[in-house]
Amino acid sequence: MLLERERGLPEFRVTDLRTGASHSVVFPEPTYSAFPGANAEFDTPIFRYTYQSLVTPNSVFDYDMDKRSSTLLKEQPVPGGFDRANYASERLFATAKDGVKVPISLVYRKGTKRDGTAPMLLTGYGAYGYPYPVMFSSNRLALLDRGVSFAIAHIRGGGEMGKAWHDQGRMMNKKNTFTDFIAAAEFLVGEKYTGKDHLAIEGGSAGGLLMGAVTNMRPDLFKVVVSRVPFVDVINTMVDASLPLTAGEWEEWGDPRQKADYDYMVAYSPYDQIAAKDYPALLVKTSFNDSQVMYWEPAKYVARLRATKTDHNPLLLKTNMAAGHGGASGRYDYLHEVAFDYSFVLTQLGLTK
Numbered sequence: 001m002l003l004e005r006e007r008g009l010p011e012f013r014v015t016d017l018r019t020g021a022s023h024s025v026v027f028p029e030p031t032y033s034a035f036p037g038a039n040a041e042f043d044t045p046i047f048r049y050t051y052q053s054l055v056t057p058n059s060v061f062d063y064d065m066d067k068r069s070s071t072l073l074k075e076q077p078v079p080g081g082f083d084r085a086n087y088a089s090e091r092l093f094a095t096a097k098d099g100v101k102v103p104i105s106l107v108y109r110k111g112t113k114r115d116g117t118a119p120m121l122l123t124g125y126g127a128y129g130y131p132y133p134v135m136f137s138s139n140r141l142a143l144l145d146r147g148v149s150f151a152i153a154h155i156r157g158g159g160e161m162g163k164a165w166h167d168q169g170r171m172m173n174k175k176n177t178f179t180d181f182i183a184a185a186e187f188l189v190g191e192k193y194t195g196k197d198h199l200a201i202e203g204g205s206a207g208g209l210l211m212g213a214v215t216n217m218r219p220d221l222f223k224v225v226v227s228r229v230p231f232v233d234v235i236n237t238m239v240d241a242s243l244p245l246t247a248g249e250w251e252e253w254g255d256p257r258q259k260a261d262y263d264y265m266v267a268y269s270p271y272d273q274i275a276a277k278d279y280p281a282l283l284v285k286t287s288f289n290d291s292q293v294m295y296w297e298p299a300k301y302v303a304r305l306r307a308t309k310t311d312h313n314p315l316l317l318k319t320n321m322a323a324g325h326g327g328a329s330g331r332y333d334y335l336h337e338v339a340f341d342y343s344f345v346l347t348q349l350g351l352t353k
Contacts, residue, residue, distance in 0.1 A: 001013070001014055001015075001036070001039075001047055001065075002015070003035075003036060005131070005160065005161070005162065007103065007161075008103040008131070008154050008160035008161055009031065009032065009091075010032075010033065010034045010035070011024050011025070011034075012024065012025040012034065012036075012047070012049065012063075014047070014063075014065050016065075023068065025049075025063055025068075025070070026068075027051065029053045029055065029056065029089055030089060030090055030091040031053060031054065031089050031090070031091040031105040031106075031134050032051060032052065032053035032054075032056070032134055033051070033052055033053070033133045033134045033135055034049055034050065034051045035049060035050050036048075036049055037049050037050050037060060045064055045065045045066045046062050046063065046064060046065070047062070047063045047065055048060065048061070048062050048063070048073075049061055049063060052134075052135055052136045053089060053134055053136060054087075054089045054105060054106075054107035054134055054135075054136065054140075054150070055084050055087045055088070055089050055107060055136070056075075056084060056136060057075055057076040057077075057078055057082075057136045057138075058075070058076040058135075058136060059072060059073075059074065059075040059076070060072075060073045060074045060075075061073060076136075078138050078141075079138075080138075080141075082138070082141065085110075086109055086110055087107060087108070087109055087110060087144060088107070088108060088109075088110050089105070089106060089107045090105075090106045090107075091103065091104070091105060091106075092104040092106060092187070092188075092191075094153075094180075094183045094184040094186070094187035094188075095183060095187070096156075096176070096179060096180050096183045097179050097183060098176075100156070100168075100176075100180070102153065102154065102155055102156070102180045102183055102184055103154040103160060104151055104152065104153055104154065104184050104187070104188070105134050105151065105152040105154065106149060106150070106151045106152075106188075106193065107140075107144065107149065107150050107151075108144065108149035108150070108193075109144045109145060109147065112147055112149060114191075114192050114193060115192055116189070116192040116194065116195040116198075117195060117198060118147060118148075118149055118193065118194050118195075118198060119146075119147060119148045119149070119194065119198040119199075119200070119349045119351065120148060120149040120150070120151060120188065120193060120194035120198060120199050120200065121143060121148055121149070121150050121151070121200045121201070121202060121345060122150075122151045122152075122153060122184065122185060122188065122199060122200070122201045122202075123150075123151070123152055123153070123201070123202050123203055123207070124152065124153040124154075124155050124181050124184070124201075124203055124207060124210055125155075125157075125158060125203060125205075125206060125207040125210070126153075126155040126156060126157035126158050126169050126177035126180070126181070126206070126207070126210055127157045127158070127169070127170070127177070127206035127207075127209075127210075127252065128157075128158075128166070128206065128252060129157075129158065129159035129163065129165075129166035130158055130159055131154070131158055131159040131160045132152050132154055132158055132160070134152065139335070139338050139342075142342055143342060143345075143346075146346065146351055146353070147351075148200075148345075148346070148349070148351070149193060149194065151184075151188060151193075153180065153181050153184035153185075155169065155176075155177050155180035155181050155184065155210075156168045156169030156173070156176045156177055156180050157169025157170055157174065157176070157177040157206075170251075170252050170253070171251070171252070171253070171254050171261075172254065172260075172261075172264055174253065174254075174264070174265075174268065175267075175268055177210060177213075178210060178213040178214050178217060178268065181201075181210060181214050182214055182217065182218050182221065185199060185201070185214075185218075185221050185222070186221065189221070196220065196221055196222070196223065197223050198223060198349060199221070199222055199223055199224075200222070200223060200224035200225070200226070200345045200348070200349060201214070201222050201224070201225055201226070202225070202226035202227070202228070202341070202345075203226075203227065203228070203230075204227070204228030204229055204230070205228070205229050205230070205231060205292065205293060205325065206231055207228075207230075208227040208228055208229060208230020208231055208232060208293070208298075209230060209231040209232060209234065209270065211225050211226075211227040211230060211270075212227065212230055212232040212270025212271070212301065213268050213270055213273075215270070215279060215280065215282070216270055216273040216274065216275065219277060219278060219279045219280060220278075222280045223280055223281065223348060223349060224280055224281045224282075224283075224344070224345050224348040224349060225280050225281070225282045225283070226282075226283045226285075226341050226344065226345060227282065227283070227284045227285070227298070228285045228327065229285065229286055229287060229290055229292070229293045229298070229325055229327070230270070230284065230286075230293065230297070230298055230301070231293050231297065232269070232270040232271050232297055232298060232301040233269070233270075233271040233296075233297040233300060233301065234253065234256075234265050234266075234268070234269035234270070234271070234272075235256050235262065235265055235266055235269050235271075235272060236271075237293075237294070237297065238250065238253055238254070238255070238256050238265065239256045239257060243294070244291060244292075245292055253265060270301060271297075271300065271301050271304060274301075274304050274305050274308050274309075275308065276308050276309070276310055277309065277310055278309065278310055278311035278313075279305065279309045279311055279313060279315070280313060281313040281314045281315070281344075281348040282305070282313070282314070282315045282316070283314075283316045283318065283341065283344045284298050284301065284302050284315070284316065284317050284318070285298070285317075285318045285319075285320070285327070285337075285341075286298040286299065286317070286318075286319050286320070287319070287320045287323040287324055287325065287327060288319060288320065288321045288322070288323070289322070289323060289324045290323075290324050290325045291324065291325065292325040293325065295319060298317065299317065299319075302315060302317040314348070316344070318340070320337075
């Protein structure tokens with residue numbers, strides 16, 4: 001059994017050691033996540049794996065490699081009357097400025113109009129070779145049931161398409177991450193899944209860098225931005241080797257002590273590229289005990305943005321004085337954070353019920 005990726009999606013390739021013949025496990029949905037489970041026994045025709053999608057809760061399956069069939073053993077229960085038949089998912093591809101096809105995972109409640117008026121929350125990350133997982137979230141139902149579609153842009157810098165996908169979105173190729181995200185947003189607007197006045201975007205950490213960069217580049221394309229613990233002061237952070245992560249990340253972002261790297265990095269650094277123009281409504285969140293993105297990065301970013309932007313849209317800075325990079329860790333504290341974010345998005349999109 002080999003875990004592979006094809007067009008950005010995980011696949012299991014099964015090889016019969018007796019004959020050398022191979023086949024792939026067939027999954028039922030267009031976009032999903034699948035991982036090998038606990039398989040302690042070698043001499044068996046049964047392979048256990050976990051599976052979930054934007055519509056299907058986390059589930060455990062046994063796959064009979066001889067019969068080529070999967071049997072559901074356990075599915076995470078979802079309280080509150082959840083019915084997966086109410087939702088649909090799609091796998092789409094946007095065309096980047098250099099012709100590369102960028103995958104998009106999309107979920108929405110069935111019956112959502114495709115006329116450019118449906119609200120949408122689009123997310124992305126695109127760094128460290130990390131493939132953005134297509135995961136189920138019961139919290140997300142609060143958006144879907146209000147008619148808000150949810151999409152993931154699997155942009156370069158991540159690992160969806162292998163190491164080359166990462167390399168095409170780091171160092172001196174980092175701008176591809178941002179233009180890929182913009183291409184995904186433009187595609188969703190152009191295909192009338194949403195509209196510019198109905199599109200919210202969100203990201204955290206390196207995804208917060210993404211939020212800052214695309215907001216500077218195309219503030220007209222987004223209505224609302226939620227940026228969590230954002231890495232927005234790229235130059236000042238990456239030049240300070242005393243910070244715990246800086247030296248190890250020169251191979252991801254570049255070393256601004258080198259002129260060529262500095263010139264490239266400063267050209268997209270969100271803090272350095274703030275300009276006197278209209279911006280969307282923004283919620284910027286940081287944590288006082290964050291050891292990865294220091295709290296002063298988002299704070300000074302918001303201060304400069306407030307002093308420079310020309311609009312009157314809300315710009316909120318929310319600092320969690322007791323959290324770290326991952327935000328609130330307590331179960332209910334975490335849910336309060338999610339509710340706060342969703343409330344900001346829904347309010348700015350004009351959804352009050």
